[in-house]
Amino acid sequence: MMQTQKPHLIRLEVNYRGIFQKTLAYHISGDVVYAAHKEGKTAFSNGRYSDDPQRNGIPCANFAYFSKDLTEEDLEAEASASMDITEAEVVVVLDDTMVKGLEPWGGYGIRPINEKVVKDGVVLIVSNRKPADLIAQMEKKKFPYRIAILPGEASFAGLWYFKDDMTDVRVLGAIAKVAPEIASIDTVANYVASKYKSKEKAAAARKAYEEVKVSTVNAGEGIDWPYPKPILPGWKDFDEGVYVKGVKRGFQMGPRGQNRNPDFKRGTSKTQRPVVRFDLCTKCTLCWYDCPDEVFDPTTDGLYDVNYEYCTGCGRCAEVCPVEDCIVMVDELKFENQDSPYVLYKKDPENYVKWAEDKKGKERLMPSPVTGKGSTVSKVETPKPFKKGVVK
């Protein structure tokens, strides 16, 4: 009997932040197909249809597929690339805060960033972090795979004003390093040079090729994934008539006192979270009043706790807060859990403030009104000292 040989197939997933990185992700997933095509490979790409309509910050994915020997039709059939894929040889991550998990839609739970990576596959992350810091947030696998870090900040822009900071061509260069089977760095650099008519961009791709650092993640490295994967019911197992029960009414003062949608938390949308100096709070209510995700829980002493499980990290609270440095947006990767900051504060106010200032650090990032125009950074010399006696 003839043994059917497994066809050559590379599946690439580009994980990105909805809207902010949409243009960027489409550049990458499209250009990588062009580059592979230059080498005579069969390739195509698509976006995950169910991500649309995209929302700012929500995790989204594009896919690209490559083969040396399959026809385009066979490749499409093999990859079964209609909506989502289950395995990928190359997982690209355009924003490192996504290592904390992905929840693109309601009812699917929070999924690990490396869920789809195969044995000896690679997770390529744009990040200024050390691999160990990122692996410590990712699910442990039963097999070894590689992690590749392309040094850099996540590149964010909006729908109409695109920030051309060369992240797109740098990621292409990095892909050539971690998966040369897709396309060699020479092919990538030549393609970039001809597409953008820019030697500078080709050079950036080559530089990224050199800069990207690859290391092995051993079987068992990482964490036990804490979030279960919900099971979708069969058609007989839920009521007819396209309805769901509303969220049960329930409210009491204090942390987690408000009933919320239990089956869809939006926390994986955030790249930053608000850190609150409760001791500086004037109880003006504006953070709570302006929060479009209803994450501030009123407490009996007039302060507002933050429910980070649902916080999308938009920064509105920090913007409307009238007290300087009372609410500051801080990189999400600095945090290990979603615990109530109010509970921590009440336990030991002085220590909490120390902890909060440590998280906030000395730099303040202020985004431009038009996202693609970047952020300005300012230095904070002396943090505001702990203020006693605010809480009555």
Add this chain to the structure above:
Amino acid sequence: MVEEVEEFKNANLYKGVHAVDLEELYTSGHRTCQGCESALVMRDFVKASGPRTVVTGATGCMYVANTSYMTTPWIVPWMHTQLAAGGASAVGMAAGLKALMRKGKIPKEKINVINFSGDLGAGDEGLGGLSGAMQSPYDLLVIVYDNESAANTDIQASGLTTWGAQTTFSPTGPAKRILHERWKKNLAAMMAIGHPNVKYVATSCATFPPTDYMNKVKKALSIGGPTLIHTIDPCPKGWDYHPRYSHVLGELAVKTGIFADYEIVNGEVRYTYDLRNKKRTPVREYLEKQGRFSHFLDEDYEYVQAKVDEMWDEWELPGILPIKAGLKVKK
């Protein structure tokens, strides 16, 4: 400060933000954008309306983003309705409840009937249905949440999109810098003037000035009959600004006068933010903060400023009724 007005003495208006109900009836866990203003339009109307409320949501962002099957952020009963059916859905529910109560089939009580529709739904396709609802005898409120685009379909221009904005139907290009050349439809005033039976029509911004929007919802629900509130909803996704600044842009929309903030109560106009004969914030400060106007030249800013000035300085009812003073009837 909330004025104590005779006709609203039973409306339980919020006297300041500290008086606002703390409990949420539209709660966390919705697939809206970071910084979404429209999500606050949802959260706040139902807060102002209370638990004895039924809601329909027309197709649009606040339908698709809010409810991802099998989950929901709604605590009060909510139902989807078609893009053009906002007005009709409210009429249907209000009529049904009224008949059932009158005929003793369900207990008699005040149940608030609210529909929310986007600018595309209410302002374009559903305009006829909205008019039908405004002519109806029922107690109902239609909230038009206006993010100035088909924000659910990847940002296409609607009849309420600001002049000149980039949308996927009006990209900027070398041959046509400005493709969206329609001036924003004057929806709330059109409804007020065209339906003299309607006792309450208002415009608002959900978060500026604080409590204004929620109190307008309370007023609309207490005055009776069909009512309408049109909100301006800065949209970080389609307007292309960082989500942090939704409040800033809402405030600027009002302070520049590009969006007139007022209420019409029993035929009487009351400006919430009166910009007649006052120094208005230059509209450029508002437009510049949005990537959708990143293609604007000086002449474009000047054009929009001139139109806004005309609205406030020359209209019969500044910001509301676009008939220039001096217009005469032919003898």
Add this chain to the structure above:
Amino acid sequence: MVVKQEEKSVFDREELMTGTDAVAEAVKLVDVDVFAAYPIRPYTGVMDRLARFIANGDLDAEYIVADGEHSQFEIGKHASSVGARAFVGSSGVGWLYAMESIGVTATDRLPLVALVGNRALDDPGAFGVEHNDALLVRDLGWLLCWASTAQEALDTTLIAYRVAEDPKVRMPAAVAMDGGYLTHSQHMVRVPTKEAVRDFLPTYDLGNRRMHPDNPVSIAPQVNEDWVMELRRQNYEAAKRSRKVITSAYEEYNSIFHSDYEDPFIEETNVEDADTVLVGMGSAAVVARSVANEMRREGKKVGFLKIRWYRPYPTDEIRKALSNVSNVGIIERNFAMGAPDDGAITMHDLQSALYDSKNHPRVVDFIAGLGGREISKKEVRKMFEMTADKKSPKVSWIGLRE
């Protein structure tokens, strides 16, 4: 005719009524809570009469003159969602204008009842009957039936509410009738008493899907590809279940109102031992039955089969009825451009039903009576003859000027 003592108790009176009047009478009898109107000929008579009921104080309901058919049907749908019994209707292009709403009423599984006064679709504007309007919804999840007489219109409307609202079904129902014929011709109708109708039709109860503050639900959240098939399957099962519910509703109707609906889905005239059978719906059935009887008296083995319920389609009933028939002809008051064999719509369903049956009669199609043109006895006789003639073409246009 001897009227039995007990019959007196279930009937209020006999009255001369058009088909639309009869439906209005039924809507009054079911104590409808909300109805929404928008004018278009010929269905509109039903709303005219209902409006008069309101003016005269004969009916306690919310009556809404909508701004268009789309709103009209949405009003009905949402009234139904809060637990109110609702009624709407339309004709021709008006029905099409409401089509979006018609679609979602079915997928929302709301038991709205609508009258379709069949009318030709524009352009050019025409008031006369064609069945294309109602047939457009045949696969959307609506129950769909045709009444041929005013009495049947009244009965069927009462039954439609009963079936649509049954917890095992909960689907919207459309009662169709031929515009200009049944909508406008007057016949004596026996009108049941309110009490008897109350015995037949339980109170409308949407159960745990009712929109009310005491039952906070979210209806029709956005779904992705992981849900649509399961939801479609649920609706598909409801449509299948509706067959049994229809059967038991007619059984009970017969027993309460002493009517003689032998088979709820189809009506046979001399079909049992016929060689040649014509199949049709609506007012053409009246003429066709008469001709079938006439030709029988002449010794010809012909019969007529009327389809009353088109959705759910009476597959088994039709297979059984036609199991010994050699020639089948179909009277079609509709058109289908470029369809298989260039036949009209109902031929395809009928042929499809016969494909898996043991008996495979020859099937021919007659496109007739379009745009309200009369289908005469002479033409029906011609159709019988052509059906029996093995040499006649697959599709023929009858009553067409050459």
